[in-house]
Amino acid sequence: MYAQMVKSEGSSGEQTPEEKGFQARIDAGDKIEPKEWMPEGYRKTLIRQISQHAHSEIVGQLPEGNWITRAPTLERKQILLAKVQDEAGHGLYLYSAAETLGISRDEMLEQLHSGKAKYSSIFNYPTLTWADMGAIGWLVDGAAIMNQVPLQRTSYGPYSRAMIRICKEESFHQRQGYHIMMKMARGTDAQREMAQDALNRFWYPALMMFGPSDANSVHSEQSMAWKIKINTNDELRQRFVNETVPQAEFLGLEVPDPDLAWNEEKGGYDFTQPDWDEFFEVLKGNGPCNKERLGTRVQAWEEGAWFRDGLTAYADKAAKRREAAATAAE
Amino acid sequence: MSREWPLWEIFIRSQNGLNHRHVGSLHAPDAETAINNARDVYTRRKEGVSIWVVPSKEITASAPSEKGPLFDPAEDKVYRHPTFYDIPDDVGHM
Ligand SMILES: [Fe+2]
Ligand SMILES: [Fe+2]
Ligand SMILES: [Fe+2]
Numbered sequence: 001m002y003a004q005m006v007k008s009e010g011s012s013g014e015q016t017p018e019e020k021g022f023q024a025r026i027d028a029g030d031k032i033e034p035k036e037w038m039p040e041g042y043r044k045t046l047i048r049q050i051s052q053h054a055h056s057e058i059v060g061q062l063p064e065g066n067w068i069t070r071a072p073t074l075e076r077k078q079i080l081l082a083k084v085q086d087e088a089g090h091g092l093y094l095y096s097a098a099e100t101l102g103i104s105r106d107e108m109l110e111q112l113h114s115g116k117a118k119y120s121s122i123f124n125y126p127t128l129t130w131a132d133m134g135a136i137g138w139l140v141d142g143a144a145i146m147n148q149v150p151l152q153r154t155s156y157g158p159y160s161r162a163m164i165r166i167c168k169e170e171s172f173h174q175r176q177g178y179h180i181m182m183k184m185a186r187g188t189d190a191q192r193e194m195a196q197d198a199l200n201r202f203w204y205p206a207l208m209m210f211g212p213s214d215a216n217s218v219h220s221e222q223s224m225a226w227k228i229k230i231n232t233n234d235e236l237r238q239r240f241v242n243e244t245v246p247q248a249e250f251l252g253l254e255v256p257d258p259d260l261a262w263n264e265e266k267g268g269y270d271f272t273q274p275d276w277d278e279f280f281e282v283l284k285g286n287g288p289c290n291k292e293r294l295g296t297r298v299q300a301w302e303e304g305a306w307f308r309d310g311l312t313a314y315a316d317k318a319a320k321r322r323e324a325a326a327t328a329a330e
Numbered sequence: 331m332s333r334e335w336p337l338w339e340i341f342i343r344s345q346n347g348l349n350h351r352h353v354g355s356l357h358a359p360d361a362e363t364a365i366n367n368a369r370d371v372y373t374r375r376k377e378g379v380s381i382w383v384v385p386s387k388e389i390t391a392s393a394p395s396e397k398g399p400l401f402d403p404a405e406d407k408v409y410r411h412p413t414f415y416d417i418p419d420d421v422g423h424m
Pocket of ligand 3: 087141144170173
């Protein structure tokens, strides 16, 4: 979901004995660790999925970073800073998990900056009011948790460990967001309207986070066999709706879906699908903020180059000095 | 293009009395920066009282293919475990 629509690279045709043995290990619940034999498709699909997830964490800082200087109180500002810093950490855990598969972080960043790699569509929507900080924590981190909790059991060791670490930290993100919504929903009429407006704007983009229906997708079948995907997109979306609707009711806010209705038979809500044409447009780069987000990323990377190079030069110099001192002492 | 910062493996002691444990890796230009970065990346919630950083390239790992020769020999040495020995209850706790 933070990794939407990851193409799986299954091998076509008969499984080799090695592939069969590999699949048997996964079926038995064994974890795969770096440098162990793995099918090339498994490795490539994982790199794509983990790096997409990492990029989402990194780009995901931007919509919230937008409000750090304008948070309504010092406490809210500290909280938002801490949350955004967590997201940077999540990005780093995931980049280093991907690096164990034989790709460097700079290569991944290059793929992000050139537009070759994707990140979650959700971060291409603007954050117009303070209530959006509430809606993002509540809905966006909420949807992320929905996806990440099962991924703690994924078959690739470093990925699973990164997910465990991330999940420990996500709950704070969702709760601080819901807390903002509570404050706004119970505030003045104007604040309540802002909260409702934020929910209106983020509801469908949040549903899109799970990706389009993949019930019959060959790619996701392969990924599920490899246990790098645990649930279908529709399963997770349904779970998210079931959990979130009562939370909206508690706030006294209205989910912007006139067809939303409890379905006793399936034990879940019936709801309207998001506009998938819009989703594909956003993925293609035509969302409201794609250019701004990527532009900000690239600018930060380029303008930080002198600093990274400076630290490298300093480290080189210090290493040489240590070497010279060691030689002199001999 | 600039040179990529080297990779460091990070080990953290969560509290005195426990071993340092591998928690992950990160990029940094030198050891000192690696420790500072590790503080920010891996101990934002008081997860540690001490940090070790080791250049990843300095770590020598056993090859997965050596798993058999390295670890199988321990498999048939059940006599290394206390439960291998039947001691009558009459002897009391041992
Ligand atoms: Fe995150
Ligand atoms: Fe995430
Ligand atoms: Fe988060």
